[in-house]
Amino acid sequence: MLKTKRHSAVVKMLLFVFLIGTSNTLFANGETPNLSVVKENDSTFAIGFEYKEEMDVKITIKDAFDFTLFKEDAKNVKQINKTFDLKGLPDGKYFLEVENKMNVYSQTIEIKNDKIQYTEDGVTKINKPVSFVKNDTLYVSGDLENDVDVQITIHDKLGEVVHKETTSSKSILNKRFKFIDGRPTDYNVSVTYSDRTFKL
Template sequence: MKNVLNNSKKGILMVTLFATMLSFANEVSLFKIENDAERTSLTLNDVKQGNLLSIKDNNGVVIYKELIEQSGTYTKGFDLTELPNGGYIFELDKDVEINTIPFTVLSNTVTFKKEMEATIFKPVTRVKGNVVFVSRLSLNKAPMKIAIYFTDSQNNFSTPELIYSETVENTENASRIYKLASKNSGDYKIVFTTEDRVFTTEIN
């Protein structure tokens, strides 16, 4: 491992830290909901093919999921009244963000909490040569843990080794630039943990 990283404790050199201005979330609600006694009509604008729509309970268990098949406007009716009493969320997983809106079911009555609609921006990773650029927008300044692992490709019995970690806090716009000693000497994996979610980027 001594030759894997250049001039860096535990294997990675953080070249610089800077703030990047990213566009803020659109204030217009993504979810258009029409709710009556027996049926909920959900409309989503500007979706893309491959976006993932899910319904999850408060424990994160997925009880419904659907890949969006066509880009544009998505409309579908759901009967949510038969769900057990409790809290749930509609979640739309897009390229660089996740949109959520919570709702509750109580005695076959569905109530949406539109004031709690939220957007979680995913960490964005870009690789150029052996330099890795990371950026993330968090309007609520949620902390994000970054962990970088290295696996030696020349050793068939090598297990991923944690070579660098840090926690980014108290910032809406966070960016990092990391320089890998040699992208060809092994495989890297970057694990981001934020807002009770885990995002992974692999660099081969």
Template sequence: MKNVFTHTKKVILMVAMLAAVMGYANEISLIKFGKDLRGTALTINNVKEGNLLSIKDIYGVTLYKEVIEQTGMYSKGFDLTDLPDGNYFFELEKDMEIKTIPFNVKDTVVSFNKNAETTTFKPFVRQKDDLVLITKLALNGEPLKVSVYGVYNTVTDLLFNETIKDEKTIERVYKLESGKYKIVFNFDGKEFTKYINN
């Protein structure tokens, strides 16, 4: 029994060291534990306090959510083998981008497709006097729907919307009169809301 614990400690130490070394080569590293240890070690470099890490199913339902508490390197083990068979993904939401790491569970075997990892850029909103400046990278020309609502006490009224397509760098300027506004962005199956008070 003592040998099993000693062997297990050595395996965990080797996995941790390998995760640390590989983490410097890539921003995100995934290491699957051996047969005796069930789980996957996720290591991410360059995280900031407040970044959001989630595990979601193919329908976008959040199964796990964690706010990163420390800037630098994040490392944690996950047991994904108990998930029902299907497709899932890790999602790391940073200030200006969302990284998606898809994986599949089949008969308690977890497999990752490194080539299917994606990075989606979030819109950046800046206010200058009565102007609202919006920029977004859309490297694949993915459409961005922008909806501007006026906020009157608890009622919102759609004032304007547009869908921007086939632009790699989206730049828009909206002139808004004095008041409260809600701007909703839809892209890649995601929705973000920004409130403006000018």
């Protein structure tokens, strides 16, 4: 375990050094585009996507121990095209994640004998839930794409749990909550599904 962490510390530096730059061959159109990942050679891959409006985007690469090897927070961008060199990483699985305000895209990348490998089966997309208040009612909704168990937790201003429920969602999540005090904006909501918790 300690050996893995030492490797990761070195890799973090390598990734920053070998963030090569831009690529004109990769992009995806649309409001919420699919992540494009293209292998360029044995140790490098490029990612790219394009939005219709500016967004904040977070890019991370982690190892199998959930140790962050690379992280970048890009502010107010419409397009990102980057190439990464993973040369020097030990064999194993790594996880590329691209997150914006609406979605989280993830790609599993495996290194074997100093060569990167990945398949379309290793790509996942999670749509983030949203919440809003209308007519003194709190609404929680989301397009989950798959049937999943969803846990909704509501906290008051002091952080105390005032409501908690788990439901099986049939792709579309639609919940509404009324409060006795009539002040739905005084409460915070978190939604957990697909092993992720989103604070709304």
